[in-house]
Amino acid sequence: MKVPVLMSCILSIAACASTGDPHRDALRDQETASAILGGIIGGVIGHQFGDGRGQTALTVLGATAGAMIGGGLARDRTIYDGERRAAYLAFESTPSGDAVPWRDPDHRVHGSYTPLRTWRDSRGQYCREYQQLVVIDGRERRAYGTACRQPDGSWRIVAD
Known part of the structure; x- marks a missing residue:
């Protein structure tokens, strides 16, 4: 008890x-x-x-x-969730064009999230287009996507 x-x-x-x-x-x-x-x-x-x-x-x-x-x-x-924290910070409050870096020293991986532009979608949610950089063992990979802010304050990636 x-x-x-x-x-x-x-x-x-x-x-x-x-x-x-x-x-x-x-x-x-x-x-x-x-x-x-x-x-x-x-x-x-x-x-x-x-x-x-x-x-x-x-x-x-x-x-x-x-x-x-x-x-x-x-x-x-x-x-290991440092990348997700960087993404949240980039989407939530980083000015467009400024990179938010992250690093995972245990796995020798690092990268950044860079918000590119911000707008409101048809439902009034804020969305951000972003560029993602990931460096694994010295090899760079870049990706682009869109994330939209959900009513609970989280961000959901809606397109890559």
């Missing part, structure tokens, strides 16, 4: 702490949820061993390790 109440409190607090950036908030929420889920799984596994105080200690140890592993996995995934 104590674990569900504690989880509800943690999730409620995490949900209230908004940065004002929907993309950053979503990444933080994924990390929080992964840590909580990892903690639950680790606690259940740890509880299967020992008895008395030993069982309690193993439950706490399992929950702690699970939370660290779950949160770490989500954090690693958000590190």
Whole structure:
């Protein structure tokens, strides 16, 4: 009974702490949820061993390790998400013609998003034409596309 109440409190607090950036908030929420889920799984596994105080200690140890592993996995995934963060920044607030760079040093990949022009579509949504540059092992690739801002503040690529 104590674990569900504690989880509800943690999730409620995490949900209230908004940065004002929907993309950053979503990444933080994924990390929080992964840590909580990892903690639950680790606690259940740890509880299967020992008895008395030993069982309690193993439950706490399992929950702690699970939370660290779950949160770490989500954090690693958000590190690779640098390209998506750059795209969001380019679409959301970067002046046309200015590049927003990104780099993934673990995979030796980097690139940029450059918004080219902005307009409103027939539904009143802001859309941006953009150029994307990706460099993999020294080889450049360029692509062009269009992204439109959704009512929830996210951006959806609508054409390549």
